[in-house]
Every structure is written in C-alpha cells, then in structure tokens.
Amino acid sequence: MGDGRGAVGGRPAWLQYYDLVGKIGEGTYGLVFLARIKHRKGCIAIKKFKQSKEGDGISPxxxxxxxxxxxxxHENVVRLVNVHINHADMSLYLAFDYAEHDLYEIIRHHREKLNHPINQYTVKSLLWQLLNGLNYLHSNWIIHRDLKPSNILVMGEGEEHGVVKIADFGLARIYQAPLKPLYENGVVVTIWYRAPELLLGAKHYTSAVDMWxxxxxxxxxxxxxxxxxxxxVKGTPNPFQLDQLDKIFKVLGHPTPEKWPTLTYLPYWLNDQQHIQAHKYDNPALHSYVHLQQKSQAYDLLSKMLEYDPQRRITAAAALEHEYFRMDPLPGRNALVPSQPGEKAVNYPARPVDTTTDFEGTTSVQPSQSVSSGNAVPGSVAAAAVVAPRQVPRPMPMVGMQRMPGGGMAPFNIASQAGMGGLNPGNIPMQRGVAAPAHQQQLRRKDPGMGMQNTGYPQQRRRF
Known part of the structure; x- marks a missing residue:
C-alpha cells in the first residue's frame, strides 16, 4: 500500500510511478482515471474516492x-492491485487492472456505428462470464446492487483479451447477516435496471435484484x-417511480398475487391503488421487444431472469446451467473474437478518455492530446483498439475460473487501520480467492444453486 508521505511538490510520492492520462469514468462514489505505469508497459485504472460528506476523513x-x-x-471480477492514501487531505485511491472496453460502449458502437446486432457468440460469452462472476459473488454472500452495462468491463488486448470483469463495488453489500435492513441504505441500482420489488418499496431483498x-x-x-x-423521479430519498413500473408492466404484463404471493405486502402496491392496482396491462409481449421466438432457449432464460417474484427468479448458478449455454455457439473465454472461420472481428473502440481532467477533477492534465476516433490515447494500452484476427474460439475448461491470489497487492489490513473487525457482518471470515469455507456453506439458505461455483464452460450435449 502506498501513502502520501514523502510527497514532492505537494503531490503524493506514489504518483511518481504513474503518468496520468485522463478521466475514464465517474463511479458511484468517485472519479476513475487512466494512468500509464512508468518503467514497464501497461496501464492502470485509478479510482479516487470523493471526500466523506462529513469531511472528517476516509469515507466508510x-x-x-x-x-x-x-x-x-475471480477472473470475472475486477482486480484490486493497490491502495494509496494521501495523508495530506486523507484522499483515497484504488488501483485496478485497466479494462479497455465496457458493455455500454460495445452496445453503443453496434447501435450508432455498425447498425447491426452483436453476434450471438459474443452475446452468449459476455452473458456467461457476467453470470460466472456474479455466481462467485453471490456464493460469498455479496450483492453488487449496481449492475449496468457501464459497470461490466471487458479486457482489451493481452492475456485476458475478451474477459468480462464486474466492476464498481461502491454499492455492494454482504447480505447474509446485515447489521440493519438493507432498505435503510437508500436507493440502489440505476433505475432502468432496478428490480420491481425495489420499485414497490420492499424492505428486504436478496441477490435476486442482481439477476433482474x-x-x-x-x-x-x-x-x-x-x-x-x-x-x-428525484427529490425525496426513495420516491415512487411510477413511470419505470409502467415501462416494466407494458412489456411483462401486470403482476398478480397469484404469480407473486408477497406482492400484496409491498408498500407501494398497497398505497397506490389508483395507478398500480387499477391500471391493467394486457397482452404482454417480451418476445416481440427482444425479437426472440417464445420457444427459444434464449427467451426461456431471459424470461426466468425477469420473473416478477424474486423467490422464483432464476439464480446465477442455475442460469449458468441453462440449456441456452449448451447450444451452438458455445460461450468462450474471449468474447470479442469471431465465432465462425472467416468472420471479421469487430474493432471495438476503447473507453473514452477525458484528457482535460486531473486527479482533482478540475484542471488540465497536460498539453492537449489528440484522441483517435476510437477514443484511444496514442502510445498507451488504450490505443490498441484494433483486434487482430484470431482462431475460432473453443470452450476452455476452467476450475471455477478463479485466479489464484497473486503478489500484485501488498498485504494491508484496512480493517484494523479503520478500527473495524476483519469479519463480515455475520462474523464469518471470508477467504481470498476461494469459495466460501465449509462452515459458511452450512449457514447458507437452501436456495437452488446457491452453492458451489460453476466449474467451467459448458460442454455440448449429444443430440439423438
């Protein structure tokens, strides 16, 4: 771990190891910057946390x-490389492996530049890896609570080309034994991806919100x-989002107590009879919105993810075993390569870089740099947006797709330094880089699929 001691010219000493390129994003609780690593090839993403609201030090x-x-x-979860503290103003910086792409930019590239859908192999590979990482998190009792395309990163050129990384854990929580009901944390999940139980005011919720x-x-x-x-709707801490519910009901139809038994206990369902209960939505047509045949495996999986009742909604573990992932084309570890021989690879642009913003989020970083049409910074890893032709991908058997703990991050007991215990709220120690220990597994709910991690890419079933 680096700190602010030995600062030169008012800048933290650890900054001497990086050349700042610019801002690449703004997360839930801070800014994210792209920096080149001096003395060796490569780039790193540095997340700077905003000051705590009380202004009294590091944000909880x-x-x-x-x-x-x-x-x-886990291979499908972003890797924390290092932690830096600037003691002068108690600002905190987290260094991560840099991912060149994210799903937001990939989707936008197909919609605005290419004007054609993402190929089936890429969709399936992106989704399978996202579920694989999410299953790992849920198996360790972690809810992400802010899954959206911009928080799903994809690695660029290199050993992990085309590998999905779940990022931005600013809203993540351990949910096995929370210290207080999760609804007291306030609004979670960007509204377009917010589950109906949250929109209807549920005071208790589970990992099913991630699956929605x-x-x-x-x-x-x-x-x-x-x-x-x-x-x-903005203004109050947790306002009633009628328009978002209206959009959901138009596609999926009106929820009923028969399909969702606990629906009648949800606050907004009880309190807003005029808009919610009285307004009926006929002829739900999810398949027409997503252009899928109702009998297809893709539609079956999607409809199970968008099940109204969170107790009936498919889990990440069960989704990984769905027949959709056992049909051609099988998902692969590199989601960005062609699925068929002779098929041309898509040259996905890198994530945009704002070269006018420094670590304080205000002034110019350096003399103006030209940014290519792919939003890549010349001379950096971000510039390697051209995907070279590769061989047709094949399923790669992996054990849990885990990365063994490496030496990239120096041991640092942030818990002890913050005056906090090294245990989660359930007083159950979590082990780095492995599935939950046996004594933790015994305490799990008997939810379907909430057990072991997936053991690798699916093998195609023989068809008779």
Whole structure:
C-alpha cells in the first residue's frame, strides 16, 4: 500500500510511478482515471474516492469497498492491485487492472456505428462470464446492487483479451447477516435496471435484484437499447417511480398475487391503488421487444431472469446451467473474437478518455492530446483498439475460473487501520480467492444453486 508521505511538490510520492492520462469514468462514489505505469508497459485504472460528506476523513463507503475487494478474487471480477492514501487531505485511491472496453460502449458502437446486432457468440460469452462472476459473488454472500452495462468491463488486448470483469463495488453489500435492513441504505441500482420489488418499496431483498439487472443487460445486448427506459423521479430519498413500473408492466404484463404471493405486502402496491392496482396491462409481449421466438432457449432464460417474484427468479448458478449455454455457439473465454472461420472481428473502440481532467477533477492534465476516433490515447494500452484476427474460439475448461491470489497487492489490513473487525457482518471470515469455507456453506439458505461455483464452460450435449 502506498501513502502520501514523502510527497514532492505537494503531490503524493506514489504518483511518481504513474503518468496520468485522463478521466475514464465517474463511479458511484468517485472519479476513475487512466494512468500509464512508468518503467514497464501497461496501464492502470485509478479510482479516487470523493471526500466523506462529513469531511472528517476516509469515507466508510471506501473502506467497505476495499474490504470486499480484498477478500474476493475471480477472473470475472475486477482486480484490486493497490491502495494509496494521501495523508495530506486523507484522499483515497484504488488501483485496478485497466479494462479497455465496457458493455455500454460495445452496445453503443453496434447501435450508432455498425447498425447491426452483436453476434450471438459474443452475446452468449459476455452473458456467461457476467453470470460466472456474479455466481462467485453471490456464493460469498455479496450483492453488487449496481449492475449496468457501464459497470461490466471487458479486457482489451493481452492475456485476458475478451474477459468480462464486474466492476464498481461502491454499492455492494454482504447480505447474509446485515447489521440493519438493507432498505435503510437508500436507493440502489440505476433505475432502468432496478428490480420491481425495489420499485414497490420492499424492505428486504436478496441477490435476486442482481439477476433482474442481468436480465435487463441481456435484453440490451440483444436489442442494443435499454429494455425498461423509464423517467426517474428525484427529490425525496426513495420516491415512487411510477413511470419505470409502467415501462416494466407494458412489456411483462401486470403482476398478480397469484404469480407473486408477497406482492400484496409491498408498500407501494398497497398505497397506490389508483395507478398500480387499477391500471391493467394486457397482452404482454417480451418476445416481440427482444425479437426472440417464445420457444427459444434464449427467451426461456431471459424470461426466468425477469420473473416478477424474486423467490422464483432464476439464480446465477442455475442460469449458468441453462440449456441456452449448451447450444451452438458455445460461450468462450474471449468474447470479442469471431465465432465462425472467416468472420471479421469487430474493432471495438476503447473507453473514452477525458484528457482535460486531473486527479482533482478540475484542471488540465497536460498539453492537449489528440484522441483517435476510437477514443484511444496514442502510445498507451488504450490505443490498441484494433483486434487482430484470431482462431475460432473453443470452450476452455476452467476450475471455477478463479485466479489464484497473486503478489500484485501488498498485504494491508484496512480493517484494523479503520478500527473495524476483519469479519463480515455475520462474523464469518471470508477467504481470498476461494469459495466460501465449509462452515459458511452450512449457514447458507437452501436456495437452488446457491452453492458451489460453476466449474467451467459448458460442454455440448449429444443430440439423438
């Protein structure tokens, strides 16, 4: 871990190891920057946390995110490389492996530049890897709570080309034994990807909210536009989002207590009879919105992800075993390569880089740099947006798709430094880079599929 001691010219000493390129994003609780690593090839993403609202030091949200990220290690989850603190102003910086692409930019490229759908192999590979990472998180009792295309990264050229990384854990929580009901955390999940139980005021919710968001992302990969694009009401801490519910009901039909037994207990269902209960939505047509045949395996999986009742909604583990992933084309580890011989690879642009923003988020980083049409920065890893032709992908058997703990991040007990215990709220120690230990597994709910991680890419079933 680096700190601000030994600062030169008012800048933290750890910055000497990087050349700042610019801002690549703005997360839930901070800014994300792209930086070149000096003295060796490569780039890194650095997330700077905003000051705590009280202005009295490091944000509890930052500490929570660090504690979670240090305890997890999986190929389909972004890797925390290092943590830096500038003691002068108690600003906190997290360094991650840099991912060149994200699903938002990939979808936008197909919609605005190419004007044709993402190929089936890429959709299936992106979705399978997203589910694989999410199954790992859920198996370790972590809900992400902010899944959306811009938070699903995809690695560029290199050993992990085309590998999906779930990112931005600013809203993530351990949900096995929360210290207080999760609804007290306030609004979660960007509205277009927010599950109906949240929209109707549920005070308790589970990992099923993540699966609803995955269903929305799946549909967006197929159609290149958000499935439920409601207009958000702002102002109060948790306002009633009637327009978003209206968008969902028009596609999926009106929810009923028969299909969703606990529906009648939800606050907004009870309190807004005029708009919610009285307004009937006929002829639901999810298949027509996503252009899928109702008997197809893709439609079957999507409809199970968008099940109204969270208890009936498919889990990540069960989704990974769905027949959709056992049919040609099988998903592969590199989602960005052609699925057929002779098929041309798509040259996906890198994530946009704002070269006018420095670590303080205000002034110019350096003399103006030209940014290519692919939004890549010349001379950096981000410039390698051209995908070279590769051989046709094949399924790669992997054990849980895990990365073994490496030496990239120096040991650092953020919990002890923050005056917090090294245990999660359920007082169950989590092991870095492995599935939950046996004593933790015994405490799990008996939910279908909430057990072991997926053991690798599916093998095609023999058809007789």
């Amino acid at each position: 949200t930052a500490i929570r995110e660090i504690m979670l990220l240090r305890e997890i290690s 968001a995955v269903g929305c992302i799946f549909a967006e990969l197929l159609t290149l536009k958000p499935l439920f694009q409601g207009v958000e």
